[in-house]
Amino acid sequence: MDGSAAPGGPAGLRRRLGVSDAVLIGLGSMIGAGIFAALAPAARAAGSGLLAGLALAAVVAYCNATSSARLAARYPSSGGTYVYGRERLGPFWGYLAGWSFVVGKTASCAAMALTVGSYVWPGHAHAVAVAAVVALTAVNYAGVHKSALLTRVVVALVLAALAAVVVTTLASGAVRADRLDIGADASVGGLLQAAGLLFFAFAGYARIATLGEEVRDPARTIPRAVPIALGITLVVYAAVAVSVLLVLGPDGLAASGAPLTDAARAAGAAWLVPVVRAGAAVAALGSLLALILGVSRTTLAMARDRHLPPALAAVHPRFGVPHRAELLVGAVVAVLAATADVRGAIGFSSFGVLVYYAVANAAARTLTPAEGRPPRWVPVVGLAGCLLLAFALPPSAVLTGTAVLAAGAVAYALRHGRAGRG
Template sequence: MPGPELRRRLSTSDAVVIGLGAMVGAGVFTAFAPAARAAGAALLLGLAVAAVVAYCNAVASAQLAAVYPTSGGTYAYGRERLGDWWGFTAGWGFVVGKSASCAAMALTFATYAVPGPPWAQRVVAVAAVLGVAALNLRGVTRTVAMTRVLVCTSLAALAAVVVGVLAGGRADPANLTDWAGASPLGVLQAAGLLFFAFAGYARVATLGEEVRDPRRTIPRAIPIALLITVAVYLVVGVVALLVLGPQRLASAAAPLTAAVEAGGVGGLAPVVRVGAALASLGALLALVAGIGRTAMAMARHRDLPAPLAAVHPTRHVPHRAEVAVALLVALAVSLVDLRGAIGFSSFGVLVYYAIANAAAFTLPREQRRWPRWLSVLGLVGCAALVVTLPWQSVLAGAAVFAVGLLGRAVVRRGRG
């Protein structure tokens, strides 16, 4: 007898909210400083590059989700279109890479919420992870409701910052044309940093079994969420550059706090802190939900321990997978640093989306909703952004993928 299944409860607006929650995270409050260090005012060009690559990845995920409306995202699509090993590689990269993203979001939340010693921030970060997992265990509708609140609050904080800085009268349009020292490599590095900041659009696809009318809803929700997020990043990035200039932005530890202070509205600094903390929490909430569904899908095919495939009989959530993910992220929060988590996550996520583009490329004409050349552009873009990552991140990511693939080979051989 089949066990309980996930239920289709999410509308298009719910799916958009999940996507926004995953993308409008702490990155919009922190990513512009390292992007400015890499490319100066040309970070806006880096944002455009990241947006193009993200759009290619998003539409690849969207059209695959319409054809295969099941949990697991590219893990499921890779299995169907490219073979079991490619699917496993995507799923492994997602679970491990996005667990690192969760650790980064939890640490960022704690940094803004608790201006105390590092050990206290780690304790708060672990508590945030466990609290988010507990909320997710209550059902996907509770997850969406809380994500909606967090997204609206974060966007309100960003709107207050933008309006306040522009009204302060200290914005200098000349700062947007200061591209001194910018290089193609620097632009790509900025693109890689900004890509990490809003690469959460596939979270909708990982919830494919819980979306109503998925063949219509998912292809609409993913591009809408991405375009809204890119617009938010563009406006915030332009405002930060206008008031700070590329040099001051590059040296800012908290870019938006520096922007409100330079804009003569330093009273908005607490708004920035609250907005960043809530945005981090919203991203963490959406990420944990997506990883849990991917882990459940992998467990169904015995690519992860079979007990993780269980679905709660009344709340219809993958409760064992959610608990396992929470424990994994809590461990990562206790051991890793924020910068290392971001680089490692970027490697895993770029591999994941490269496989998504390759899978979308194989779709027949009658199942395609976007032209095939977008899949090629997305695959090339992912490869280009991998090149910009620190070598330590590439080495660590390659090692973790090797461990996963070797482990799968050993387990399969043991099964005969």
């Protein structure tokens, strides 16, 4: 076999992505609008403990990345933790992971689309958001390789904008070292909530795992791509957070609506403001691109198992993509972007993603050494960390997330109850 098709016959997806493509898709998912938006609410929650919250979020993200990479190498098929939970823990846990991912990330797609609109044309944010969803759905429909090529451009532009902010602020006279008094005024609850909010900005490496049927040599490619993408992202986030704190301080950062542009102004670099605004819009586009890609692949996997309508499992004969799933996801996100204020969906999305990774870590604990089990502490710390951060989020996010997951569990029980009686 040449590896161009996944197991399962002619309906399999084409394997065209190498390590560099997979890393770039992960970077495009993580280095997105989160870094432009998550710093201020994290500073409000933890004050000068922001950097400690970032470190905690990174530890949990590392555990999740390691568990996900080992599982993805063992089960290189579309669906990510939906597949891992199903195979290692049972059908219900796989379903719950898939449900939390699809629902939470669909809301996150709408949030990213509206972020694009708010930066590109604030007075017409909803219209721009819908246009962005339509355009990126078309890119994904034309084939994942084109998505990877576009992601290269997005990542390069965003990294250039962030690098300009870091260099300019650190070289300015507005820097004060005493503003890095880490954690002096942070409570434990505030630190955990900041970590949960900042985790939202890391939660993109699952996109590599959900593309399991489309990477070459997945047993080698996925375990290499995930930690590389995560490590690069952590370095970038830490540099940005330190530079912004040094210029604005924790109080100034907490009060800021646009921290990176405010940091540029405080550093006396007004010329950098439009660059940052453009970078934020491009970053949100990159996140939206990868989110639509990942949600459609999990939808495909759940449709194959008839947890969602089987028609969504169709793969386009020419482009080799789950075209019906992509069109449905794009349509739902477009409706949300046109009608909803999804700021509250960020907290719900974080809750859903943390539940998703909790299932991944529980599944990784069941791997044997022969199956590539990670160090024993990794899934234990990852599972505990995910649950701790999930329930430390704002109460509205916890209540909404719990209610939606419960609704999904009830739907599963009713469906299987009818199947049992039949």
